[in-house]
Amino acid sequence: MSGKGNGTTPLIEVRNITKYFGSVIALNGVSMAVRAGEVMCLLGDNGAGKSTLIKTLSGVHQQSEGQYLVEGQEVHFDSPRDALDHGIATVYQDLAMIPLLSISRNFFMGSEPTKGRGLFKRFDVKFANRVAKEEMAKMGIDIRDPSQPVGTLSGGERQSVAIARAVYFGAKVLILDEPTAALGVKQAGTVLRYIAQARARNLGVIFITHNPHHAYAVGDKFTILKRGRTFGTFTEDELSREEMVRMMSGVDELDALSHELQEFERTDKLQGEGMMSEVDHALAKSLEESEHLFDPKKDNEHPAQ
Numbered sequence: 469m470s471g472k473g474n475g476t477t478p479l480i481e482v483r484n485i486t487k488y489f490g491s492v493i494a495l496n497g498v499s500m501a502v503r504a505g506e507v508m509c510l511l512g513d514n515g516a517g518k519s520t521l522i523k524t525l526s527g528v529h530q531q532s533e534g535q536y537l538v539e540g541q542e543v544h545f546d547s548p549r550d551a552l553d554h555g556i557a558t559v560y561q562d563l564a565m566i567p568l569l570s571i572s573r574n575f576f577m578g579s580e581p582t583k584g585r586g587l588f589k590r591f592d593v594k595f596a597n598r599v600a601k602e603e604m605a606k607m608g609i610d611i612r613d614p615s616q617p618v619g620t621l622s623g624g625e626r627q628s629v630a631i632a633r634a635v636y637f638g639a640k641v642l643i644l645d646e647p648t649a650a651l652g653v654k655q656a657g658t659v660l661r662y663i664a665q666a667r668a669r670n671l672g673v674i675f676i677t678h679n680p681h682h683a684y685a686v687g688d689k690f691t692i693l694k695r696g697r698t699f700g701t702f703t704e705d706e707l708s709r710e711e712m713v714r715m716m717s718g719v720d721e722l723d724a725l726s727h728e729l730q731e732f733e734r735t736d737k738l739q740g741e742g743m744m745s746e747v748d749h750a751l752a753k754s755l756e757e758s759e760h761l762f763d764p765k766k767d768n769e770h771p772a773q
């Protein structure tokens with residue numbers, strides 16, 4: 469099958485997983501699946517279990533009960549390295565990057581290309597710079613000088629370095645834990661466009677957010693977590709924007725949103741050439757309003773801009 473991959477074996481799937489931290493049940497019977505060329509948005513309030521779920525998927529935690537399958541095969545990951553070896557790459561909120569090192573050094577961190585042998589073996593700067601520049605260009609970012617410190621990039625651009633790196637090193641599944649939470653409107657838009665790019669390159673993407681507007685701009689499917697349980701997985705047709713917000717938040721927020729919701733025009737499936745401009749369009753209409761409704765500081769310590 470082509471297109472969104474319905475009917476194909478999921479890249480990753482969990483069945484009825486639970487996760488206990490002592491007596492705390494962080495996940496309580498969660499099932500979900502992600503296929504190639506699909507953006508699955510994982511939604512839910514703080515403490516819902518989003519991070520615990522993706523840490524389980526990425527080998528940081530092991531589930532207490534339930535099954536985890538990668539391309540139909542049951543797996544047991546002991547470490548994030550195991551998950552990475554299966555093509556599951558996770559980009560965390562606090563990116564593991566060294567600000568003073570160059571973009572290309574950060575791009576190749578842990579897998580440095582070398583030239584020469586023995587005592588003369590050294591980091592292949594030329595190769596690293598060329599690849600980093602090329603890979604970023606594929607994501608639509610023009611890095612003039614890949615040897616500039618990564619700390620000189622904006623937050624959105626740094627996210628894009630992490631995403632481009634994961635794609636280059638063969639990720640099949642990209643997991644993003646609230647990549648847009650600490651970003652301003654424009655930079656959040658940048659990151660959302662990379663998510664659409666990754667999907668266009670047939671990756672499966674799990675995009676965690678507690679911002680339904682960000683989710684709606686790029687999501688194909690939506691899994692909602694609340695206090696460790698799922699409400700299930702929905703397509704855009706099955707879950708209206710109002711329902712999504714109601715499931716995620718309280719009545720007060722819903723009231724505040726209702727006016728905006730009426731004005732919001734849903735864009736259709738974002739595909740092909742029109743993809744980027746439609747993402748831009750959806751964001752322009754939606755994001756400005758959304759940033760203050762869902763306080764991005766709730767879930768992490770970074771400042772909002």
Ligand SMILES: Nc1ncnc2c1ncn2[C@@H]1O[C@H](COP(=O)(O)OP(=O)(O)O)[C@@H](O)[C@H]1O
Binds near residue numbers: 494
């Ligand atoms: N390492 C841990 N030890 C104990 N409790 C944890 C740990 N990680 C998460 N929790 C608890 O599990 C629940 C879900 O947390 P989390 O997955 O971080 O939620 P979210 O990412 O959706 O905000 C919360 O009650 C949290 O306190």
Ligand SMILES: [Mg+2]
Binds near residue numbers: 518519767
């Ligand atoms: Mg979290």
